[in-house]
Amino acid sequence: MRKVFSLLFFALFVASSFSQSKIIYEEISSFKLEESRRLKIQLPRDYDVNIEKSYPIVVVLDANYLFEPVAGNVDYFGYWEDMPEAIVVGIMQGDSRYDDCSYDDTNFMPEEKGASFFEFVGLELIPYIDANYRTAKFTIAVGHDFTANFINYYLFKDPPLFNGYICLSPDLAPMMDERLPQRIPNIETKLFYYLSTGSDDIKDLMEISIDLDKSLSPLKSDNFAYYFDNFEGATHYSLVARAIPSAMEKIFSVYRPISKEEFNNKLMKMDTPIHQYLLDKYKTIEDLFGLTNPIRINDFIATATACEKKKQWESLREIATLAKKQYPDTVMGDYYLARYYEEMGEPKKAMRTYQGGFDKEEVDFITVDLMLEKADKIKEDFGY
Template sequence: MNKILLLAICVFFNVSAFSQIIYEEFNSSKLGESRKLKIQLPRNYDSNKDKVYPIVIVLDGDYLFEPVAGNVDYFSYWEDMPESIVVGIMQGDSRYEDCAYDDNTFMPDEDSAKFFEFIGLELLPYIDGKYRTAKFVIGVGHDFTANFLNYYLFKDPPLFNGYIVLSPDLAPMIDDRIAQRLPSISQKVFYYLATGTDDIKGLMESTEALNTKLVGLKSQTFNYYYDNFENATHYSLVGRGIPNALEKIFSVYRPISKKEYSDVVMKLNTPIHQYLIDKYATIEDLFGLDNPIRVNDYIATATASEKKKQWESLREIASMAQKDYPNTILGDYYMGRYYEENGDPKKAMRTYQAAFDKEEVDFLTIDMLLDRADKIKTDFGY
């Protein structure tokens, strides 16, 4: 809660000083006109030539872009989500034509069908072609544009991997259609829905009705999250919903926290090193990101392996750390611990001593390694 309160105070302050904001005019053949775009690139985009980034498409970019971009920058700074490219579509008064639906079918009408195709057939291919993108795309919308996001669920496969749907002004029948459609989608879908107790009454009621239909869906590919914020209005719920949505959608991406360590890792009945491998395989599978395992996660799982006396897991973790961080003492320390506990003190001593000229990591210091080596030498007379 304190983190969210801090975020509310500072996240919108001078975002452009930390990340690259680009303003563009995009000429659309589908729309027969140009549209203004706001694009935020990650802080170190130019220096990380091999890195790829998920995309966040923001409808109602006139007022939603800044809160979304600020939160993305803040969360990615603390590694609670991957750095991402944020694309805001300026709509202004055209939002109603862009996102209208037919009075009979309640699906996109002639004008909104053009806007539908503009995003899927023009804008996203343009962003993919110009920037280094990962194959994970989130859409964000509010009221009228939030409803419009739902139409992309009916593409096969759906255009977006994640949907942040804030107080949607739902079209008739769309709730039933979504509930029927979702179980048949084979790819992973993350769907976040939010309203507030002081939201516009009709929107709050229809959002609650949609939640009732979605919360009970049984699907291994559908990841659903819902918030009804106490005392939040139609507009203030946006500021609370965006960080909650990002935090939940990217929960698996975050470094292992104290809670994950105590509630999950320490309660595993399976090898701890496999949990670490599976965590990063999931990150790659979901978000298209081949990230190295973080130092934090090596330390967390190695510590758990020691406490649970899973010495083979400790050996595997140490071996992986030696490969990922060969210039640090990280892997050598835990490999030495493995040798100690596995009855090979001489090999442990030599492993500690061999790392004396490497870089220290977190609480692991050269003095710690040499002290352990000296203790073994004293105890065994080597």
């Protein structure tokens, strides 16, 4: 009995280790800072299993209190495929945040310890993470008040160090509200910028955020994806819990599986080929996030359904061909190809294609029984 219990416990332990994200503490020795800094790193759930996969990086300043809400949301959104699984890197700062974020009283750019910390992040931390972990070429920075201001300095690098900026109630340095609207239109790479405050935020900071929003909103373009939230009833600290999931949802909106809203408002209103929308969606994911993901089964079914409703039969054929290539062991590609043949007036080809899926894996509503029923119906109707 003891042996059986031990084996059961071991099995449960192994199972749980594969289903949870992993937290690692590391020390990084910094030449720029002339000291070591402690990092808190969360690796995705499948990091040790899926060794061919690369992951975006989310860098969290003020990790002493900001790491958990960010890491928890990254893990949650990644689990449901609403964003890519990502490596979360927290820089433990504590009281050093004030020196880390210091700037010159004249030009209001990082000085002394602030300048050293600026270089530490860009020249030491990011290269260290890239060298030691499997990273994709997409990085986000997260900061709150002082550190939210500080991450803006990386926008003045060419190209900017980060692809995405999550600024939670920033305590902006003087002139930053003028410099950002001047700098952003000159950035040629794709940039995501999220800004938030709350109605019960610190009054000065709330006003700073509202004024900055007025300057940044007109700058929206193909290269500049900008989002702003002013949460009713949120304080300087409670807004964090509402802003982080909102930021993740907005920044990674294109990554999410096709939703009912996307189906109704985009796919069903398209005059262009629907299969091209599917290809473009995943090309955008590759271009933005550096990820070459297989097309999700959900997205195959959504676009194929739209093709049927809009009678885009050539697009359906293209989707069926893609599905057969990416999921050859499932019935999905055969089903949609058979539907294409039916609509093209080729019932014998449709019947044989339905029959060809009898030994493959079922997907969603597409069962083997459904395939055989459709084949038998054609056989009965046409006397084959």
